[in-house]
Amino acid sequence: MSIRVEHVSKTFSAYPALNDVSLEIANGEFVALLGPSGSGKTTLLRILAGLEVPEEGKIRFGERDVTRDQPASRGIGFVFQHYALFGHMTVAQNIAFGLNVMKRSQRPSRKLTRDRVEELLVLVQLPGLGKRYPNQLSGGQRQRVALARALAREPRILLLDEPFGALDAKVRRELRVALREIHNELGLTSIFVTHDHEEAFGLADRVAILNQGSIEQFAGPEEIASQPASPFIRSFLS
Numbered sequence: 001m002s003i004r005v006e007h008v009s010k011t012f013s014a015y016p017a018l019n020d021v022s023l024e025i026a027n028g029e030f031v032a033l034l035g036p037s038g039s040g041k042t043t044l045l046r047i048l049a050g051l052e053v054p055e056e057g058k059i060r061f062g063e064r065d066v067t068r069d070q071p072a073s074r075g076i077g078f079v080f081q082h083y084a085l086f087g088h089m090t091v092a093q094n095i096a097f098g099l100n101v102m103k104r105s106q107r108p109s110r111k112l113t114r115d116r117v118e119e120l121l122v123l124v125q126l127p128g129l130g131k132r133y134p135n136q137l138s139g140g141q142r143q144r145v146a147l148a149r150a151l152a153r154e155p156r157i158l159l160l161d162e163p164f165g166a167l168d169a170k171v172r173r174e175l176r177v178a179l180r181e182i183h184n185e186l187g188l189t190s191i192f193v194t195h196d197h198e199e200a201f202g203l204a205d206r207v208a209i210l211n212q213g214s215i216e217q218f219a220g221p222e223e224i225a226s227q228p229a230s231p232f233i234r235s236f237l238s
């Protein structure tokens, strides 16, 4: 599903967190949002998820204006670094959560839900771990479960805010590869927030670089590396 951000501005008590941001992302693209701390990455992702409403501008998914739609009706999945798993639920219950809270008339049967959970566990390479509790998993395994939970309702758009931020470098690299494979296999459109250049450039089709609430450059990794659009980008990448 394509995504259009049109002239979006967001202010927190007179502080401009986003300033006239526009972005067009094609169906199937994997985009990284890269920028220093406080540049507005999380704010933009939360606006896309429907957790914040911008003062100015519009968000479109395909042709649909979703600017004021509730998160649950947007057809998105999200994984946030601090959006933890429910500790009192098993892995399978965590993954099924989004299905089990659906209205009775739309909710899949228990058998379908069980099958879907098994399928998702295979997808994130954790088959057979459905009965464990989150505290019986490694950090990397937990983030795989969080990803499976985000995918349970078959979103067309996946939003990720530093999902691997707390993990060590080797596990990060493994998860990055797994995520990119899942993105391709499911035909998702994904936006991945990071402040790690290597992660952004190694993973994304295009990288949007934010600085002080504005997009300074939005281009493929090679183009940004060979033709940085501003002195800020040159120094940020060096």
Ligand SMILES: Nc1ncnc2c1ncn2[C@@H]1O[C@H](COP(=O)(O)OP(=O)(O)OP(=O)(O)O)[C@@H](O)[C@H]1O
Pocket (backbone or CB within 6 Å): 012, 013, 015, 016, 017, 035, 036, 037, 038, 039, 040, 041, 042, 043, 044, 195
């Ligand atoms: N709820 C809020 N109330 C007040 N100010 C906020 C709020 N959320 C964000 N801000 C401010 O908006 C600016 C952008 O914040 P944001 O969280 O989007 O940055 P970020 O790029 O995600 O940074 P980081 O890399 O540290 O996560 C920051 O200056 C932040 O202090």
Ligand SMILES: [Mg+2]
Pocket (backbone or CB within 6 Å): 041, 042, 043
């Ligand atoms: Mg952030």
